[in-house]
Amino acid sequence: MQIYLRKKKLSDGRESLYLDINSDGIRKYEFLKLYIKRGNSENKEILMLAEKIKSQRLIDLSNKEHNQVSTQKKNTSFLKYFENYVNTKKKWSNYFGALKHFKLFLNGKDITFKHIDKAFLENFADYLSKEANLKQSTAFLYLRKIKEVLYKASNENFIMVETVRRAKSLPKGKTERGYLELFEIEKLVSVDYKNSEIKRAFLFSCFTGLRQSDVRNLKWSDIKNNTIRIKMQKVSKPIEIPLSKTALELIKTNNIHHLPDVRVFDLPTDRTTINRHLTRWFKLACVDKKAFYHLSRHTFATLNITSGNDLYTVSKLLGHSNIKTTEIYSKVIDEKKKQAIDNLPAISL
Secondary structure (H helix, E strand, C coil), rough: EEEEEEEEEECCCCCHHHHHHHHEEEEEEEEEEEEECCCCCHHHHHHHHHHHHHHHHHHHHHHHHCCCCHHHCCCHHCCCCCCCCHHHCCCCCHHHHHHHHHHHCCCCCEEEEEHHCHHHHHHHHHHHHHHHHCCCHHHHHHHHHHHHHHHHHCCCCCCHHHHHHHCCCCCCCCCCCCCCCCHHHHHHCCCCCCHHHHHHHHHHHHHHCHHHHHHHCCEEHEECEEEECCCCCCCCCCCEEEEHHHHHHHHHCCCCCCCCCCCCCCCCCCHHHHHHHHHHHHHHHCCCCCCCHHHHHHHHHHHHCCCCHHHHHHHHHCCCHHHHHHHHHHHHHHHHHHHHHHCCCCCCC
């Protein structure tokens, strides 16, 4: 393990200070954003600061090598660390929900890394599952998000990784997939809602399975020969989705020419705004379902499965990398079978 303080000459005459770190045969550089220049009276103080940072990095590496956590980092606020991490995420991320409940659990207090242990994490898990009034699947998800942040912190030598591993996880619970019946879609179509773009985009997703982000970014150049060819947000490989007559009708342009780079739908960037419009539209149409955009994707999967399409085909249309993700929708078939039996007329015997 070696750390050297080095200088790099810049075109403006300054020298940028950086650390040349060699640990476990891996060499990396850390630029300190500190600069010195000949004749500058502050050079001495800047060099002293750089040496102090170098010494701290050496201590951190030594602690990591011997599986120890530095005293300075142990006394750091985990709540602040968590907040800073969450602020790098998108507003609809589940990290925000996890942070909200973590703050409620702390009840206005702060907590440093040294006070986080197995018992603390399991107490928080109990709070999520028993006191926070959350679904089992949501409690599981929020605890997992906290642990993900702690695993990141362990890589940065704030906490021992074994502390996080030893704490038990919550059971995942069953994930219920809401969806719209065909008659409910017809009721939504029949309502003349004021925001026609949100209505059109949502219905388009019901017949293509596209996520909100994919619909928002969909361009006319992505549609050729009545087929969408895109790379979905959560999928590494490009996928193809043939468009049904209904989907084509929703983007019918009456021979108006559109530039390839123009987006097909003009949607608000704020998801909360979209969901608020969906709630109003559902209410006007007397559709008694919780309104959120991803419901359209669940609907597409359900329509396909109940129409007789096999799971493998539906999996490919949805862009799932693992067919097990699609299998959760197959439960809909069992529900409908039971409904069919329940609807049979009864006779007296």
